[in-house]
Structures are given as C-alpha cells and as structure tokens.
Amino acid sequence: MRFRRSAVALVAVMALAGVSACNDSDTGSQNGDESLTKVSYLTSFNTFGREAYAYVAKEKGYFKDAGFDVTINPGSGTVDVLKLVAGGQADYGIGDFTATVITLGKQKLPVTTVGMVHQRSLAAIVALEGGSIKTPQDLPGKRIGDQPGSTNTVMFPLYAKAVGIPPKDTKFVPSPPPGLPALLASGRVDGIGQFVVGVPLVEKADSKKRKAVVLPYGEKLPDLYGNAIITRTDMAKEHPDQVKKFTAALLKGLQDTIDDPAGAAAILKKYVPNTDLQVATEELKLMKPYVKPEGFDGALGEVNPTRVQSIIDSLVDAEQITKGSVTPADVVSTDLAPKG
Known part of the structure; x- marks a missing residue:
C-alpha cells in the first residue's frame, strides 16, 4: 500500500x-x-x-x-x-x-x-457574562465570530431550528480562529463559534476575567x-x-x-x-x-x-x-x- x-x-x-x-x-x-x-x-x-x-x-x-x-x-x-x-x-x-x-x-x-x-457534539456558541447573549433566544441580531465553513457555522441552522429562532437573523463574521477569544473579549463580536472544550482558552483571553456563557448545540441536539x-x-x-x-x-x-x-x-x-x-x-x-x-x-x-x-x-x-x-x-x- x-x-x-x-x-x-x-x-x-x-x-x-x-x-x-x-x-x-x-x-x-x-x-x-x-x-x-x-x-x-x-x-x-x-x-x-x-x-x-x-x-x-x-x-x-x-x-x-x-x-x-x-x-x-x-x-x-x-x-x-x-x-x-x-x-x-x-x-x-x-x-x-x-x-x-x-x-x-x-x-x-x-x-x-x-x-x-x-x-x-462539542459545537457551541460562546459569549461572556455581562454581554448581550445569555440564552439561545438572544442570538437573532447578534454578530458571531467564526471561521467560514467551521463546524459551528455549518451546523448553526440545525441548532437554530431546534431552539426556534430564524437562522438568517444571526450574522456570522468571518474571523481567523486563533484570534476568536481576543475578538470576543474586545467586544467586537457578541459571541464566537467554539467547541465547549475551548472555554478555558476563551476565559484566559479575557482581561476582565469574566466567565463564559456557553450555548452547546448538543443540549438541544443530543443525537449528534x-x-x-x-x-x-x-x-x-x-x-x-x-x-x-x-x-x-x-x-x-x-x-x-x-x-x-x-x-x-x-x-x-x-x-x-x-x-x-x-x-x-x-x-x-x-x-x-x-x-x-x-x-x-x-x-x-x-x-x-x-x-x-x-x-x-x-x-x-x-x-x-x-x-x-x-x-x-x-x-x-x-x-x-x-x-x-
């Protein structure tokens, strides 16, 4: 071979x-x-x-x-x-x-x-405490940083359907993955596409030491x-x-x-x-x-x-x-x- x-x-x-x-x-x-x-x-x-x-x-x-x-x-x-x-x-x-x-x-x-x-599934949308995202129903109208074609972006319409929100009302902002935690910490986006295991990295990047708000896709889509x-x-x-x-x-x-x-x-x-x-x-x-x-x-x-x-x-x-x-x-x- x-x-x-x-x-x-x-x-x-x-x-x-x-x-x-x-x-x-x-x-x-x-x-x-x-x-x-x-x-x-x-x-x-x-x-x-x-x-x-x-x-x-x-x-x-x-x-x-x-x-x-x-x-x-x-x-x-x-x-x-x-x-x-x-x-x-x-x-x-x-x-x-x-x-x-x-x-x-x-x-x-x-x-x-x-x-x-x-x-x-590990896929999730991650935000920070004190921000504008607390629940899935907060996602419409928000800006989410993520790499184009990422798992979180590709699967989002399925998650949106599961939580009862219009998928097109949430804007995904093309962003290089290494900079996503800093992008979120700076407030330039409301949330980021991230695996749930990425939470420690997200929290470490935030100078204000805020806790992450995690919306795991797997909670609403347990078969994935x-x-x-x-x-x-x-x-x-x-x-x-x-x-x-x-x-x-x-x-x-x-x-x-x-x-x-x-x-x-x-x-x-x-x-x-x-x-x-x-x-x-x-x-x-x-x-x-x-x-x-x-x-x-x-x-x-x-x-x-x-x-x-x-x-x-x-x-x-x-x-x-x-x-x-x-x-x-x-x-x-x-x-x-x-x-x-």
Missing part, C-alpha cells in the same frame, strides 16, 4: 487553509523504521489540548505496536480535512461528523468515517456525534485490517487521555512546546463526558447506524441536505467501527 509522505500533507494544509501553526509533531519519530507503515494524520483543528490523544498514542507506542509510523500534522477544520484525505494528501484525519454528512450531501468525496471520537475518524474509501475497502488497527491504536490513546488529562497535556507539550498545560488539561477534563456521556455503555468509538440515519433525517428536515443525497453507507463504514 502506498501512503503519501506527511510533508505533502503539511504543504497541502498550508495551501488550502493558511495554517500557520508550528508543526512540532515530528519530535520523537520512529527514526525511519522500515518495518513500519508510514501514515500521515491530520488533527481536526490545530494542536489544541483536545487533540492530545493522537500524540498520546504516538508517545506511548500504540501506533508503533500496531505497525505504523505516524506523522501528526495540524488540521484546519472538517471541510479541509475531508478534502485533503480525499485527495490523498493525508491518510487519516479528524472531522465533525455532522459537518461531514452535510459536506458529503453536497459534494461526493471518496472518504468515509470509521469510528467516533465523541459520542456527543462530535468528531469522527476519517479515511479514504479505497483504504477502508482495500485494507480494512490496517484501518481497524490504526483506529484501535488511536482510541487507546483517547482512553488514556480521558483517564489522565494532565498526563496527556504534558505529552502534547512535548510535541507542541507552546502548549499551555493548564488550559490543555482543563480542555481534556471538559472533553471526557463527550467521549463517554453519562449512560453510555458502548465501546469507545462505536457507531450506531440508526443514529446516523436519524442525523441524516434531521439535516434533511432542516434543509441542510436534500432527501436522498446521502445514506448512512455513504458516510460511515460501520463494519470497521469498534463494537461493544
């Missing part, structure tokens, strides 16, 4: 989305061990604390034990990750599942998901998954055993991460030196109930086909995709996903 080198993936990420994050992910590489299959992997977005599980899997040798030499590069959002994986510039990536369904409902890309990182593991459809069909091994190794890193957030943050800092240990640790603590929500007793990473169909139906109902444009088989390889 021919895997493209990770350098190509990084160049493509830079070209598509202008990612300027420092790539320290080659630290501690497997020193070119020829017995290992070289694989390139994209995080869902940059190298925040929430992405630590891939670095944990690498540091603890889970990838190596599974037969892989994995190079981790920072992704730049679901849509770009999908395109890079589809084009062969990366072998695996992470992207929001609902945004993936929406994207594949509008354009056919040779990608599939093979497991869930989060059993519940969060991030999913993505690979090419030809990889899934032609090399299913390798896909399963990679997924298992990654999820082993995820389990360790939610078991020991501080330890995972320390590993992330080894690979990404500018990591704020406190912020990364708090992010991972917040992420745990989304990986294994209360009452969830299934296998880590599992996918429920009935739930996938329900998500598709909801997106059709919210006019985010057209009926018949996508089926569960188009977006997930359930036979490769973990099972209890």
Whole structure:
C-alpha cells in the first residue's frame, strides 16, 4: 500500500487553509523504521489540548505496536480535512461528523468515517457574562465570530431550528480562529463559534476575567456525534485490517487521555512546546463526558447506524441536505467501527 509522505500533507494544509501553526509533531519519530507503515494524520483543528490523544498514542507506542509510523500534522477544520484525505494528501484525519454528512450531501468525496471520537457534539456558541447573549433566544441580531465553513457555522441552522429562532437573523463574521477569544473579549463580536472544550482558552483571553456563557448545540441536539475518524474509501475497502488497527491504536490513546488529562497535556507539550498545560488539561477534563456521556455503555468509538440515519433525517428536515443525497453507507463504514 502506498501512503503519501506527511510533508505533502503539511504543504497541502498550508495551501488550502493558511495554517500557520508550528508543526512540532515530528519530535520523537520512529527514526525511519522500515518495518513500519508510514501514515500521515491530520488533527481536526490545530494542536489544541483536545487533540492530545493522537500524540498520546504516538508517545506511548500504540501506533508503533500496531505497525505504523505516524506523522501528526495540524488540521484546519472538517471541510479541509475531508478534502485533503480525499485527495490523498493525508491518510487519516479528524472531522465533525455532522459537518461531514452535510459536506458529503453536497459534494461526493471518496472518504468515509470509521469510528467516533465523541459520542456527543462539542459545537457551541460562546459569549461572556455581562454581554448581550445569555440564552439561545438572544442570538437573532447578534454578530458571531467564526471561521467560514467551521463546524459551528455549518451546523448553526440545525441548532437554530431546534431552539426556534430564524437562522438568517444571526450574522456570522468571518474571523481567523486563533484570534476568536481576543475578538470576543474586545467586544467586537457578541459571541464566537467554539467547541465547549475551548472555554478555558476563551476565559484566559479575557482581561476582565469574566466567565463564559456557553450555548452547546448538543443540549438541544443530543443525537449528534462530535468528531469522527476519517479515511479514504479505497483504504477502508482495500485494507480494512490496517484501518481497524490504526483506529484501535488511536482510541487507546483517547482512553488514556480521558483517564489522565494532565498526563496527556504534558505529552502534547512535548510535541507542541507552546502548549499551555493548564488550559490543555482543563480542555481534556471538559472533553471526557463527550467521549463517554453519562449512560453510555458502548465501546469507545462505536457507531450506531440508526443514529446516523436519524442525523441524516434531521439535516434533511432542516434543509441542510436534500432527501436522498446521502445514506448512512455513504458516510460511515460501520463494519470497521469498534463494537461493544
């Protein structure tokens, strides 16, 4: 099997989305061990604390034990990750599942998901105490900073429908992701699109030390998954055993991460030196109930086909995709996903 080198993936990420994050992910590489299959992997977005599980899997040798030499590069959002994986510039990536369904409902890309990182969506609108947003009903007429095409923006019409507000009455202001917390703190926008685990970073950026006001999409849309593991459809069909091994190794890193957030943050800092240990640790603590929500007793990473169909139906109902444009088989390889 021919895997493209990770350098190509990084160049493509830079070209598509202008990612300027420092790539320290080659630290501690497997020193070119020829017995290992070289694989390139994209995080869902940059190298925040929430992405630590891939670095944990690498540091603890889970990838190596599974037969892989994995190079981790920072992704730049679901849509770009999908395109890079589809084009062969990366072998695996992470992207929001609902945004993936929406994207594949509008354009056919040779990608599939093979497991869930989060059993519940992390997407949210985040504001600050004392501002003009306190509840979802405050959103009409407000300005929300977010990267165009982000999960939060793409999913907003679905959330708006669930809370009973007109989606077009809320204005999304195109804003570079690294500057979103400062943009909110300065009052230039009323809220920002953000994952719930980004709250520690938002609060740290505010000089007035205000608490965040969080409107999680998952509270109103509990069936939505969060991030999913993505690979090419030809990889899934032609090399299913390798896909399963990679997924298992990654999820082993995820389990360790939610078991020991501080330890995972320390590993992330080894690979990404500018990591704020406190912020990364708090992010991972917040992420745990989304990986294994209360009452969830299934296998880590599992996918429920009935739930996938329900998500598709909801997106059709919210006019985010057209009926018949996508089926569960188009977006997930359930036979490769973990099972209890």
